[in-house]
Amino acid sequence: MTAAPQAAAPDLKIQVAAEEEGASWDEFVRAHPSGTFFHLFGWRRVVRDGLRHPVYYLVARRAGKIAGVLPLARVKSALFGDALASMPFCVYGGALAESEEVARALEQHAAELATKMSVDYLEVRNHARSRQDWPSKDLYYTFRRTLDPDPEKNLAAIPRKQRAEVRAGIKKNLTAVLDDGVDRFYDIYSTNLRSLGTPVQSRSYFALLRKVFGKDCEVSTVMNGNEPVASLMTFWFRDEVLPYYGGGLAAARPLSAYDFMYWDLMRRATERGTRIYDFGRSKKDTGPFKYKKHWGFEPQALPYQYFLVNSRAVPDVSPANPKYHMFIEAWKRMPLPMTRLLGPMVARYLG
Numbered sequence: 001m002t003a004a005p006q007a008a009a010p011d012l013k014i015q016v017a018a019e020e021e022g023a024s025w026d027e028f029v030r031a032h033p034s035g036t037f038f039h040l041f042g043w044r045r046v047v048r049d050g051l052r053h054p055v056y057y058l059v060a061r062r063a064g065k066i067a068g069v070l071p072l073a074r075v076k077s078a079l080f081g082d083a084l085a086s087m088p089f090c091v092y093g094g095a096l097a098e099s100e101e102v103a104r105a106l107e108q109h110a111a112e113l114a115t116k117m118s119v120d121y122l123e124v125r126n127h128a129r130s131r132q133d134w135p136s137k138d139l140y141y142t143f144r145r146t147l148d149p150d151p152e153k154n155l156a157a158i159p160r161k162q163r164a165e166v167r168a169g170i171k172k173n174l175t176a177v178l179d180d181g182v183d184r185f186y187d188i189y190s191t192n193l194r195s196l197g198t199p200v201q202s203r204s205y206f207a208l209l210r211k212v213f214g215k216d217c218e219v220s221t222v223m224n225g226n227e228p229v230a231s232l233m234t235f236w237f238r239d240e241v242l243p244y245y246g247g248g249l250a251a252a253r254p255l256s257a258y259d260f261m262y263w264d265l266m267r268r269a270t271e272r273g274t275r276i277y278d279f280g281r282s283k284k285d286t287g288p289f290k291y292k293k294h295w296g297f298e299p300q301a302l303p304y305q306y307f308l309v310n311s312r313a314v315p316d317v318s319p320a321n322p323k324y325h326m327f328i329e330a331w332k333r334m335p336l337p338m339t340r341l342l343g344p345m346v347a348r349y350l351g
Contacts, residue, residue, distance in 0.1 A: 012067065012102065014109045017041075017057040025059065028066045029096060030238065034127065037237035038090035039071060042212040047073045047089060050208040051201075051348045056084075058109055060102050068097030070106040074119065077349040081315060084114045085123040088351025091142065091242075091281045091302070094126035103130065111307045121315060122307040134305040137314045141289060143279035143297035151270045155263070162259065162294045169260025172224070176264040179219040182206040185231040185245075188221070192247030194339045197328030202344035206233065206245070220265065222248075222257045230257040234265060239275040241265065262295070 017025055022041035029035040041057070048055045053073050060068040071093060076082040086093035097103035107124070114122035129136060148154050158166060179185060182203065190200040210217050216237065222230040230248035234241060243265055248257055266277055279297050282289040293299065306314050331339065 012060055012062055012105050014058055014060045014105060017059040017069075021059065024066060025057070025069055028069060032096045035096055035238075036092040036127075037216075037235045037240070037242060038087050038092045039069065039096055040213075040237075043071060043087060043090065045212055046205075046208055047087075050205045051089070053088070053348070053351075056113060058106055060097065060106055062102075067099075068095055068102040068106050070095040070110055072110055072113070073351075074117065075349055075351045076119070079346075080349050081121075081311075082119045083121055083123055083315070083351075084110065084117060084119045085351060086110070086125060088123075090125065092125055092127055094124045094130060107131070107307075114307060114309050119309050120311040121309055123315075124305045124307075126303065126305065129303040130305065134307055135314050136303040136305045138301065138303075139283055140281045140302040140304065141284055141299035142281045142302050143292040143295075143299060145277050145279075145297050147266065147270050147275060147277050149270060149273075151267045154266055154270060157296055158263075159294060159296050162296070165256045165259040166263045169256035169263070172255055172260075174229075174255065174257060174260045175223045176220045176261065177223060179221050179231075182210060182219055182233075184221050184228050185219045185233060188228060188231040188249055189233075189245060189247040190340050190343070191249060191336060193343070194334070194336055195332065197331040199331065199343035199346040199350065200340065201347045203340075205344070209233070220261070222252070222261045222264070224251065224255055224257070227251075229255060230261050232261050232265065236274075239273070240278055241269040241274045241276070242278040242280060244280060 025041045029039045044055050044057050047053050053075050056072040056074070058070040058072060059066060070086055072084055072086050073088050074082070074084050075088050095103040095106040097106060107130070110122055124130065124134070148157070155163060155166065186203045186206055193200045210219070213235065216235060218234045218236065220232050220234065221228045230252040231246065232243055233245040234243050243262060246261065252258055269277060279292045279295070281302055282292060289299065
């Protein structure tokens, strides 16, 4: 077991946030320099109601005022283990606090909660390593870049070979349209995930994301004439844009639809004054990792950290783990309707 942190500051009160505290929680997150879309209180509802996992949104107060927050959820399954994490199904998480003292107190509370629950481990998905006494692993990298206010300069910044793919999509007269619902997105995305051997979340999960986050959760679909070929669910947060869930049909690749899709989002983000394009996380040296590098994005390590309770080592639940290979190959051969039926039963544990 990892050694627990020292005792919390005596003038600090830490408890689980109540439902009605969402507005004040989000106000703190949006004002904090390290706040992310995944710290928003809406994820509490998404994970609790959409995926049916227990949530523990810790809030630290000093003199009645919020001094820090730490969102947590427990994901327990026979196949993938038992974890308390900040935040599952999200790229980023961890404590947001007014001081290092408060952050350590929140982490201590989370470690004590993980110990009390007797989970395998606590996982903290920080942008940067927050402490030296908790182990980490070198698996995930994020890709973020500052956008130029001029769309043409952003296009010119894409390396030549990848820029040619973007221009190819433009020359094919592809268009991107915003969708009110998630049906076209889900049909495309679920088909794409089946081809990768990855279980998909339910249609209702994506609909809930749209409902909870409103205009900050957008769906765009790339059209080849009247035919949808690729679709993307994007999150907007402060001055950042985060393309998060995306996929395409078999026709998408020869049409350069993926390249057009991400470029169209970058162009629109620039037009609305967005400063940061967050291309999301990818596993080191995988196809998506290399694809994002081809766009000129520099990988930045995500040193997720662990407080081990019943586990003896940092967990390995990556699809790259050889023990999942047979499952992935079998999933690729499964009929599409069956993957849509069974996928959510598995995907709700793949946080």
